[in-house]
Amino acid sequence: MTETARLPEVEVSLTVNGERVTRRIEPRMTLVDFLRLELELTGSHVGCEHGVCGACTVRVDDEIVRGCLMFAVQADGTNVVTIEGLADGGSEDDLLEAFRERNAVQCGFCTPGMVMTASDLLARYPSASRDEIREFLSGNYCRCTGYQAIVDAIEKVSQSRAGGGR
Amino acid sequence: MKPAPFEYVKPSSVDDALTVLTEGADDTQPIAGGQSLTATLNMRLSAPVRLVDLNGLEELRGITDAGGVVRIGALTRYRDLEQSDLVADHLPLIKKTLPLIAHPAIRNRGTLGGSIAFADPAAEMPACVTALNGAIEITGLNGVRKVAAGDFFKGLYETDLQSGELITAIELPKAAPGSRFAIQEFARRHGDYAMAGLVAAAQVDGATVSDIALVFFAMGGTPVAASSAAAKIAGKAIDADAIASAQAALDDDLDPFDDTQCSAAMKKHLARVLTDRVLTELAGG
Ligand SMILES: Cc1cc2nc3c(=O)[nH]c(=O)nc-3n(C[C@H](O)[C@H](O)[C@H](O)COP(=O)(O)OP(=O)(O)OC[C@H]3O[C@@H](n4cnc5c(N)ncnc54)[C@H](O)[C@@H]3O)c2cc1C
Ligand code: FES
Ligand code: FES
Numbered sequence: 001m002t003e004t005a006r007l008p009e010v011e012v013s014l015t016v017n018g019e020r021v022t023r024r025i026e027p028r029m030t031l032v033d034f035l036r037l038e039l040e041l042t043g044s045h046v047g048c049e050h051g052v053c054g055a056c057t058v059r060v061d062d063e064i065v066r067g068c069l070m071f072a073v074q075a076d077g078t079n080v081v082t083i084e085g086l087a088d089g090g091s092e093d094d095l096l097e098a099f100r101e102r103n104a105v106q107c108g109f110c111t112p113g114m115v116m117t118a119s120d121l122l123a124r125y126p127s128a129s130r131d132e133i134r135e136f137l138s139g140n141y142c143r144c145t146g147y148q149a150i151v152d153a154i155e156k157v158s159q160s161r162a163g164g165g166r
Numbered sequence: 167m168k169p170a171p172f173e174y175v176k177p178s179s180v181d182d183a184l185t186v187l188t189e190g191a192d193d194t195q196p197i198a199g200g201q202s203l204t205a206t207l208n209m210r211l212s213a214p215v216r217l218v219d220l221n222g223l224e225e226l227r228g229i230t231d232a233g234g235v236v237r238i239g240a241l242t243r244y245r246d247l248e249q250s251d252l253v254a255d256h257l258p259l260i261k262k263t264l265p266l267i268a269h270p271a272i273r274n275r276g277t278l279g280g281s282i283a284f285a286d287p288a289a290e291m292p293a294c295v296t297a298l299n300g301a302i303e304i305t306g307l308n309g310v311r312k313v314a315a316g317d318f319f320k321g322l323y324e325t326d327l328q329s330g331e332l333i334t335a336i337e338l339p340k341a342a343p344g345s346r347f348a349i350q351e352f353a354r355r356h357g358d359y360a361m362a363g364l365v366a367a368a369q370v371d372g373a374t375v376s377d378i379a380l381v382f383f384a385m386g387g388t389p390v391a392a393s394s395a396a397a398k399i400a401g402k403a404i405d406a407d408a409i410a411s412a413q414a415a416l417d418d419d420l421d422p423f424d425d426t427q428c429s430a431a432m433k434k435h436l437a438r439v440l441t442d443r444v445l446t447e448l449a450g451g
Contacts, residue, residue: 008173010174026171027171027172027173027174027217028168028169028170028171028172028207030168030169030204030208033168049167049205049208049209050205050208050209051201051204051205051268051272054269054271057271063245063274064270064271064274065271065274065275066201066271066272066275068204068208069200069201069204069205069272069275070200070204070275071174071200071204073174074200074219074221117270117271120270121270134356135265135356135357136269136270138269138355138356138357139268139269139270139271139272139357140269
C-alpha cells in the first residue's frame with residue numbers, strides 16, 4: 001500500500017452563530033472538529049466520534065445533527081448554530097437557568113449536547129410528556145447519570161413556557 | 167480517531183456520480199446521510215481514496231405516489247418519511263417503525279437508501295422492505311434494474327449492489343384494505359440497534375389471517391423470513407394455539423449467530439417472545 005499523498009484542501013464557507021466564516025480545510029475534518037479547532041468554539045464536545053453519545057450535537061439549517069457524523073465540507077453554505085450561539089441568543093435563557101437551578105449539570109461534558117437537543121425538543125414538541133422527553137434525549141449520554149434532573153429541568157421549562165411564564 | 171485523508175467530490179447529477187463511481191471502482195465510495203459511513207471512517211474501518219457525496223442529487227430525493235406503490239427516492243431521509251402524508255396514509259408499517267430507528271439527530275440525516283445499501287442485519291428498514299415485498303431500483307452506467315427486496319440482501323453486509331451502481335429508489339406497495347402490520351424489537355436503549363426484532367405484514371379478514379409475512383432482523387446475516395412459522399398462522403385466527411404452533415416452528419426458520427449485543431441462544435429465546443407479541447399486536451388490529 002502506498003502512503004496517500006497530502007490531498008488538496010478545499011474551501012468552505014458557512015454561517016456560524018450568525019457570522020460568515022471561510023476556511024481552507026482537509027475534506028476529512030468533521031464539522032465538530034472544524035468548530036473546535038478552526039473556530040475555537042469549544043462548547044461542542046467530542047466524546048465517542050461515532051454518533052452514540054450526542055456530546056457533539058449542533059444545529060445545521062435548523063435541524064440538530066451529530067457534529068462528528070458530518071464533514072465540515074458538507075456544511076458548506078449552511079447556517080450552523082452551536083451552544084455558544086444558542087446561549088448568546090438569549091431565547092433559551094430559561095432552559096439554561098432551569099438546568100442550573102435543578103442541578104442538571106454535573107461535570108458538564110454532556111451539557112452542550114443535552115441543551116441543543118432539549119431546545120430542539122421544546123421547539124418541535126412544546127408539550128412533550130416525561131416519557132417523550134426521555135425518548136427524545138435517548139441519543140444523549142450523561143456519564144454522570146443525572147438524567148432525572150435533566151428531564152425535570154426540561155419539563156419545567158415546557159410547563160412554564162406553556163403557562164406563558166417565561 | 168480521525169478518518170484517513172480522502173478526496174471529496176459532490177456531483178450534481180446521477181450520471182456524473184455514476185461516472186466517478188465507475189472510474190474510481192473500489193477506491194471510491196458514495197456517502198448519503200453519513201450516519202453509518204462516517205462512523206466507520208472515523209474508526210478507520212474503511213479508508214476510501216475518494217468520497218462521492220450524493221447530497222447534491224436532488225433527483226434522488228422525494229416521496230411520490232406511483233399508483234399501486236409509493237416511490238421513495240434513495241436520498242430521502244428518515245425525517246422526511248416521518249413528515250410525509252403519503253407515508254402516513256399508505257405505509258403504516260414504515261410510519262410505525264421510524265421512531266425505533268436511532269435518535270432524532272440521526273434521523274435528520276440518515277437516508278432510506280443508505281440503510282438498504284448498508285444492510286446492517288440489525289436494521290429495521292431492510293426487514294420492513296422485505297416484509298412489504300418492496301423493490302430496490304438500482305442504477306448504473308448501463309441502465310436501471312429493479313430487484314425484489316427478497317433477492318437483494320445476500321449475506322452479512324452483502325447485497326446485490328455492484329461496484330459503480332447506486333440505489334436510486336425504493337418502491338413499496340401501498341397497504342391494501344384489511345392489511346395489518348406489526349413491529350416489535352428488543353434494544354438495550356431506545357433507538358439502539360436491536361438485539362432481536364420482528365416485522366409482520368398480513369391480510370386479516372374477519373379474524374382469519376392470510377398472506378402473512380414474518381421477517382426477523384438481528385437474527386442472522388440478512389432479514390430472515392420465518393416461512394414455517396408464518397405457515398402455521400395462515401388461514402387461521404390468531405389465538406393461543408396458533409401462536410404456540412408458530413413459536414414451535416421457529417427452530418426450522420432461525421439459525422442466529424452471536425453478535426456483540428446478544429448470544430444466539432438469547433436471540434432464539436427473544437424470537438419466541440417477539441412472535442407472541444407481534445401476533446398479538448396483529449390480532450388487535
Ligand atoms: C448511534 C446510532 C444509532 C443507530 N441506530 C440505528 C437503528 O436502531 N436502526 C437502524 O436501522 N439504523 C441505525 N443507525 C444507522 C442509521 O440508520 C444510518 O442512517 C443508516 O444505516 C445509513 O444511512 P445513511 O444515509 O446515513 O448512509 P451512509 O452512512 O451515508 O452510507 C452507508 C453505506 O451505504 C452506501 N450508500 C449510501 N447510499 C447509497 C446509495 N444510494 N446507493 C448505493 N450505496 C449507498 C455508502 O457507500 C455506505 O457504504 C444508527 C446510527 C447511529 C450513529
Ligand atoms: S462525539 Fe458525536 S455522538 Fe459522540
Ligand atoms: S453532567 Fe457529566 S456527563 Fe452529564
